[in-house]
Amino acid sequence: DTGVxxxxxxxITKRGQNVTFRCDPISEHNRLYWYRQTLGQGPEFLTYFQxxxxxxxxxxxxxxFSAERPKGSFSTLEIxxxxxxxxxxxxxxxxxxxxxxxxxxxxxxxxLTVL
Amino acid sequence: AQSVTQLGSHVSVSEGALVLLRCNYSSSVPPYLxxxxxxxxxxxxxLLKYTTGATLVxxxxxxxxxxxxxxxxxxxxxxxxxxxxxxEYFCAVSDNQGGKLIFGQGTELSVKP
Numbered sequence: 001d002t003g004v005x006x007x008x009x010x011x012i013t014k015r016g017q018n019v020t021f022r023c024d025p026i027s028e029h030n031r032l033y034w035y036r037q038t039l040g041q042g043p044e045f046l047t048y049f050q051x052x053x054x055x056x057x058x059x060x061x062x063x064x065f066s067a068e069r070p071k072g073s074f075s076t077l078e079i080x081x082x083x084x085x086x087x088x089x090x091x092x093x094x095x096x097x098x099x100x101x102x103x104x105x106x107x108x109x110x111x112l113t114v115l
Numbered sequence: 116a117q118s119v120t121q122l123g124s125h126v127s128v129s130e131g132a133l134v135l136l137r138c139n140y141s142s143s144v145p146p147y148l149x150x151x152x153x154x155x156x157x158x159x160x161x162l163l164k165y166t167t168g169a170t171l172v173x174x175x176x177x178x179x180x181x182x183x184x185x186x187x188x189x190x191x192x193x194x195x196x197x198x199x200x201x202x203e204y205f206c207a208v209s210d211n212q213g214g215k216l217i218f219g220q221g222t223e224l225s226v227k228p
Contacts, residue, residue: 004158033215040124042205042218043159056215091158097214102147102166104216106158 002026004107006092012113013082020078021110025094032075033104034067035091036060043091049075050097082114117142117208119219127225134178134193136222138206141187147209148189149216150180154202162204165189176200201226 005024013019025032031050035043046065047057051072061067064082069075079086089111093104122137140146147166151159163174170182180191189206203223207216 035218040221042119042121042207042220043216045215045217048215093159095214102211102214103149103161103164106151106160108156108158111156 004092004094004105006090006107006110008110009108010111010113012115014115015082015084017082018078018080019082019112020076021090021092021112023075023077023092023094023107025074025092026105027073029094029096029105030072031095031097032069033093033095034075034077035093037089037091037109038087046077079112082112084114087112087114117146117210117217119206119208119217121204121206121219121222123222124220125223125225127227128196129227130198131195134191134196134200134224136191136204136206136224138180138189138191138219139187140189140206140208142208142210144210147211147214148180148182149207149209150174150178150189150191151205151207151218152202153205153221159205162191196224196226198226198228200224 007022033048034046037043049069064080067077089109091109093106095104118141120139149164150162165182173179205221206219
């Protein structure tokens with residue numbers, strides 16, 4: 001069990017560029033979550049998938065944000081036309097819905113800095 | 116809608132002293148409650164959780180929390196702080212197991228020698 005992995009860990013980009021983050025969940029987990037965390041704040045829910053279906057999106061997820069989980073395994077979060085306000089840590093978590101402890105396991109996050 | 120309030124964004128204790136981090140929640144359904152810890156530049160690690168059953172929950176590293184429905188609280192305690200406990204602590208609520216978590220704003224714990 002390698003845990004939840006996220007890539008890249010750090011990304012610095014210029015305003016207006018597109019960025020993509022990848023998350024590989026724990027292999028048997030059927031749910032995958034994306035959160036955003038800014039300095040001094042708790043993680044804020046963005047969206048989640050059950051298998052390949054995106055079941056909920058937060059109002060925080062503007063039209064510039066898109067998330068996919070095409071085969072129900074890894075997921076990508078793309079931000080188009082980045083703005084300085086997008087600078088944050090993007091956290092991915094996975095869980096097994098329906099059995100087990102129900103705990104969400106978090107990756108170490110992808111830190112985005114928009115210049 | 117569910118929400119979490121953590122009282123005190125910064126708590127400082129001396130090594131060996133009692134740690135008390137406060138968490139109050141709001142939920143229209145029986146809540147599932149969690150405490151996570153985050154060390155600098157790392158992800159979140161589960162300390163403990165309450166789902167059903169015993170209201171006093173024991174977690175890792177000597178932490179425990181008590182679910183008090185009448186007070187809508189889930190405060191985190193540890194009898195004796197250690198330097199390695201210095202970190203950010205987050206309380207979270209969910210309406211089911213394995214479901215979306217709603218987090219509080221976090222409490223930064225400092226431990227003085």
